[in-house]
Amino acid sequence: MKxxxxxxxxxxxxxxxxxxxxxxxDAYPDITFQLFGRTDQIKKYLxxxxxxxxxQADEVIEMGDEPVKAVxxxxxxxxxxxxxxxxxxxxxxxxxxxxxxxILAAGLFIVGRIKGIxxxxxxxxxxxxxxxxxxxxxxxDVGANADTKVLNIYQYxxxxxxxxxxxxxxxxxxxxxxxxxxxxxxGDMNHRKVHDLxxxxxxxxxxxxxxxxxxxxxxxxxxxxxxxTGNAVLKSIEGTALSMLKLIKGSIMSGGVKxxxxxVMLKSTFGDIASSMDYSKYGGAVLLGVKAPVVKTHGAxxxxxxxxxxxxxxxxxxxxxxxxxxxxxxxxxEELQQIKDSIKSNx
Amino acid sequence: MKxxxxxxxxxxxxxxxxxxxxxxxDAYPDITFQLFGRTDQIKKYLxxxxxxxxxQADEVIEMGDEPVKAVxxxxxxxxxxxxxxxxxxxxxxxxxxxxxxxILAAGLFIVGRIKGIxxxxxxxxxxxxxxxxxxxxxxxDVGANADTKVLNIYQYxxxxxxxxxxxxxxxxxxxxxxxxxxxxxxGDMNHRKVHDLxxxxxxxxxxxxxxxxxxxxxxxxxxxxxxxTGNAVLKSIEGTALSMLKLIKGSIMSGGVKxxxxxVMLKSTFGDIASSMDYSKYGGAVLLGVKAPVVKTHGAxxxxxxxxxxxxxxxxxxxxxxxxxxxxxxxxxEELQQIKDSIKSNx
Numbered sequence: 001m002k003x004x005x006x007x008x009x010x011x012x013x014x015x016x017x018x019x020x021x022x023x024x025x026d027a028y029p030d031i032t033f034q035l036f037g038r039t040d041q042i043k044k045y046l047x048x049x050x051x052x053x054x055x056q057a058d059e060v061i062e063m064g065d066e067p068v069k070a071v072x073x074x075x076x077x078x079x080x081x082x083x084x085x086x087x088x089x090x091x092x093x094x095x096x097x098x099x100x101x102x103i104l105a106a107g108l109f110i111v112g113r114i115k116g117i118x119x120x121x122x123x124x125x126x127x128x129x130x131x132x133x134x135x136x137x138x139x140x141d142v143g144a145n146a147d148t149k150v151l152n153i154y155q156y157x158x159x160x161x162x163x164x165x166x167x168x169x170x171x172x173x174x175x176x177x178x179x180x181x182x183x184x185x186x187g188d189m190n191h192r193k194v195h196d197l198x199x200x201x202x203x204x205x206x207x208x209x210x211x212x213x214x215x216x217x218x219x220x221x222x223x224x225x226x227x228x229t230g231n232a233v234l235k236s237i238e239g240t241a242l243s244m245l246k247l248i249k250g251s252i253m254s255g256g257v258k259x260x261x262x263x264v265m266l267k268s269t270f271g272d273i274a275s276s277m278d279y280s281k282y283g284g285a286v287l288l289g290v291k292a293p294v295v296k297t298h299g300a301x302x303x304x305x306x307x308x309x310x311x312x313x314x315x316x317x318x319x320x321x322x323x324x325x326x327x328x329x330x331x332x333x334e335e336l337q338q339i340k341d342s343i344k345s346n347x
Numbered sequence: 348m349k350x351x352x353x354x355x356x357x358x359x360x361x362x363x364x365x366x367x368x369x370x371x372x373d374a375y376p377d378i379t380f381q382l383f384g385r386t387d388q389i390k391k392y393l394x395x396x397x398x399x400x401x402x403q404a405d406e407v408i409e410m411g412d413e414p415v416k417a418v419x420x421x422x423x424x425x426x427x428x429x430x431x432x433x434x435x436x437x438x439x440x441x442x443x444x445x446x447x448x449x450i451l452a453a454g455l456f457i458v459g460r461i462k463g464i465x466x467x468x469x470x471x472x473x474x475x476x477x478x479x480x481x482x483x484x485x486x487x488d489v490g491a492n493a494d495t496k497v498l499n500i501y502q503y504x505x506x507x508x509x510x511x512x513x514x515x516x517x518x519x520x521x522x523x524x525x526x527x528x529x530x531x532x533x534g535d536m537n538h539r540k541v542h543d544l545x546x547x548x549x550x551x552x553x554x555x556x557x558x559x560x561x562x563x564x565x566x567x568x569x570x571x572x573x574x575x576t577g578n579a580v581l582k583s584i585e586g587t588a589l590s591m592l593k594l595i596k597g598s599i600m601s602g603g604v605k606x607x608x609x610x611v612m613l614k615s616t617f618g619d620i621a622s623s624m625d626y627s628k629y630g631g632a633v634l635l636g637v638k639a640p641v642v643k644t645h646g647a648x649x650x651x652x653x654x655x656x657x658x659x660x661x662x663x664x665x666x667x668x669x670x671x672x673x674x675x676x677x678x679x680x681e682e683l684q685q686i687k688d689s690i691k692s693n694x
Contacts, residue, residue, distance in 0.1 A: 129590040130597055143527055146535040180490055180578040187575065188493040212579045213586035225579075228534065231527040232559045232576050236583035239560035243476040244591045244620065250477055251616040258612050265609025269598040273591065 001030060001317050003310065004082035004091035007037035008060045009098020011299050014038075017097060018045040020306020025051050027307060028314055034091055036078040057081045063299070067101025071109060079103060083110035086292045093293035093313045095284075097301050104144050107287040107294035114322070116329035116336055119145050120289030121156045122227070122296075123163060124234060126215070134218035138164055139178075141227035142234045142285060148226035150343050153177070153194045157204055159288040159325060160222035166319035167312070168221070176210030176220030178229060184208065194224075197339060212236075245274070283312030291326075293317060348377060348664050350657065351429035351438035354384035355407045356445020358646050361385075364444060365392040367653020372398050374654060375661055381438055383425040404428045410646070414448025418456060426450060430457035433639045440640035440660045442631075444648050451491050454634040454641035461669075463676035463683055466492050467636030468503045468574070469643075470510060471581060473562070481565035485511055486525075488574040489581045489632060495573035497690050500524070500541045504551055506635040506672060507569035513666035514659070515568070523557030523567030525576060531555065541571075544686060559583075592621070630659030638673075640664060 005021055007014045014037055021033050032051040035042055039056045046052065057078035061070045071080055079098060083106035085091040094111060096103050108120060121141035128134040140156045140163075141148065157175050164173035177195055179186045184195055186209050198206040210219045212233050225233070248270070252263045263270070283305075284297030293316045297309045316322070329336065352368055354361045361384055368380050379398040382389055386403045393399065404425035408417045418427060426445060430453035432438040441458060443450050455467060468488035475481040487503045487510075488495065504522050511520035524542055526534045531542055533556050545553040557566045559580050572580070595617070599610045610617070630652075631644035640663045644656045663669070676683065 130593045146527060146533075146538075178579065180493060180575055186493075191493075211582050213582035213589075215583070216586055216590040228527055229576050229579050232525065232572075232580050233583045235558050235560035236562070236580045237587045239563055240584045240587035241591060242560075243563040244588060246477045247620055248595075248616065251619045252613065255613075255616055259616055262609040262612025262616070265605045266599065266602075266613060269595065269602055269606055269609070272598045273594050 001093070001314070002032045002034065002091045003093045003095055003313060004034045004036065004085040006078045006082045006094075006096035006098055006103075007035040007042050008057070008078040009096040009103075009299075010297075010301055011097075012302060013097065014041050015045050016302045017306055018042060019303035020301070021052065021310070022047060023303055023307035024310035028310065031310065031314060034082070034085055036082040036085075055081065055085075061099050061102045063099050065099060065102065067099060067105045068109075070099070070102050071105040079106050080110065083107065083294070086111050086294075092317055093295065095295050095297070095309060095313060097284075097297045097299055097306070100143070100296055103294065103296045104287060107290045111290045111292055111294055114289055114291055114326050114329060116333055117155055117159070117289035119148075119152045119155070120287050121145070121152070121159060122230075122285050123160060123288050124285045125168065125283070126234075126237065128218035129216045131218040134221070136168060137215065137218060137221050137223060138168065139215070139223040139225065139230055139234060140288060141225065141230050143227045143231035144287060145227040148228070150190050150193045150197065151340055153190075153224050153226060154197045154201075154339065155289070156224040157198055157201075157206070157222065158328070160224060161204060162321045162325040162328070163286065163288060163316075164221045166321035166324065167315050170221045172205045173221035174207045175204050175222045175224065176207050178212060178215075178223050178225035178233065179209035180211070182209045182211060193343065197343075198224075283309040286312075286316065288325075292322065348440070348661070349379045349381065349438045350440045350442055350660060351381045351383065351432040353425045353429045353441075353443035353445055353450075354382040354389050355404065355425040356443040356450075356646075357644075357648055358444075359649060360444065361388050362392050363649045364653055365389060366650035367648070368399065368657070369394060370650055370654035371657035375657065378657065378661060381429070381432055383429040383432075402428065402432075408446050408449045410446050412446060412449065414446060414452045415456075417446070417449050418452040426453050427457065430454065430641070433458050433641075439664055440642065442642050442644070442656060442660060444631075444644045444646055444653070447490070447643055450641065450643045451634060454637045458637045458639055458641055461636055461638055461673050461676060463680060464502055464506070464636035466495075466499045466502070467634050468492070468499070468506060469577075469632050470507060470635050471632045472515065472630070473581075473584065475565035476563045478565040481568070483515060484562065484565060484568050484570060485515065486562070486570040486572065486577055486581065487635060488572065488577050490574045490578035491634060492574040495575070497537050497540045497544065498687055500537075500571050500573060501544045501548075501686065502636070503571040504545055504548075504553070504569065505675070507571060508551060509668045509672040509675070510633065510635060510663075511568045513668035513671065514662050517568045519552045520568035521554045522551050522569045522571065523554050525559060525562075525570050525572035525580065526556035527558070529556045529558060540690065544690075545571075630656040633659075633663065635672075639669065 059074040059077040122144040123140035140160045287294040383404045406421040406424040469491040470487035634641040
């Protein structure tokens, strides 16, 4: 398989991206890479070009660029060229640590939607804490769309199911709708409609509404929500975890000798915690609903995270989840159209 | 001042409620209380009825009751009778640890809205972590309304400002709009409209959009958002904090002697953390936009939290924030109506 890589995106690009790709190349002998970016800069950091092709991209989409406009006008940017390689079939997946909006726009407009999926959704894998039976869960959408309709959230459940089944290897993923209470009639009118649509679909293991308080306890394997709420919840979880780690550190540092000795004795405990909360080990955020894997890792990613994310892309491709999702949507086109019509007539 | 108390609401009612009220009675000599509930049960736990009047309520609104219906039909419930005492002016504020929806409905339908406020919003005070300059912040709405319009969020900013100024004693509270990015054009169309309305209001110290990742860092003193997102974010923060505390505990318990010794040495650190994250010390959630303080504390509250919440109600009353908000809305009725009209004509 071949992965198209935006070598210029991310806070530590191109250095950490290239080092990560070299780690991935060494770990996965069946992957070849295309690195898009400024050839002279890339060559400075590339130690060994076995299975790594370097492709010149004259432009770079910066973090501050307006995403849709940038993808339309910077035709020679590393993001646009990498996504175009996927569209044209010379690469199987697209990876970047750059401007999130531009990656989503490139996924949507260049790689293209799966026919039958109205809006792709961005999904992230998060850890489950203190639960022997569950290790992690996915949340979709965490920010691809700010304006989300009933049909979109219904389709997120479908996509999330295929992801959890194939990539996280969860047999019958429990799907939960993020809501402000667990009762079936919670939330606004749209949430009630989504709830009823999901409950009526016999192909989905829908467990009802779930609250954000319970997510890290493993209440569901796939948590579906609109992109605005999903983004806010994801960032709340991140922010709270970071604040608590800082709080612990600050309290220890200001706590005198006894406190510092205690911290040394608890070193493995703190290691466990940091490792439990470090979801970069699960890779990046995946834009589901497009024709090939489009995966975005954190802007601050270093080489090991880049390598893990390539491993995740390999899992997505090996599992054939995208062709399977595509087949399901094609085979059920009629039912999906009926659902669409029923939402419209219900307005 | 006189506070009407629902003695029957909460997981540990009436015992912990009554014990908390006795603590508050002893702490605040200028408060008298009316306890609404089953007289025979209340009298079992009431040690000393100085400044505490017991009023019989034949019914109780249970946690599972449908809120609006319960408030309409259970006319003899402790919640309805306590709210009615406020409406009729025989009490100055209403306190309960019971069914949140019923408390909100009683606040809205019995105590009544301030004229000019379209929808009251529920506000919670949360701690700021690792920041010398800021101690806490308020978030509004955390769940009073699932369907929220542009005008409502604009009014939340107004109410939040008065609360932060008078109760948290923050001079010019920095008001932030919760959004999925900090740039002015982030979010859906409604968020952009709210952003522009807030930015145009010279009476508000609006600092722009804020992200949920930054809330505990003290990025704003008043965070305004729709009730659905606010509820999800609040519960994410709670859930993550709880999960991390459990994670630390679990790791220590399974970590052998060295780890347990370390934990003993770090006892004060863990005490600091628990205390920083314990926002029950800030009292309960306040329904802002109604004519008198309507305050809801956590269902699991014990006597000390009940006492703290009564202290918070005293601060609200002493600060005269409600009459001040009322005066502002009355004095600016014309401008507020213009804003309302401009939103309508912009649709």
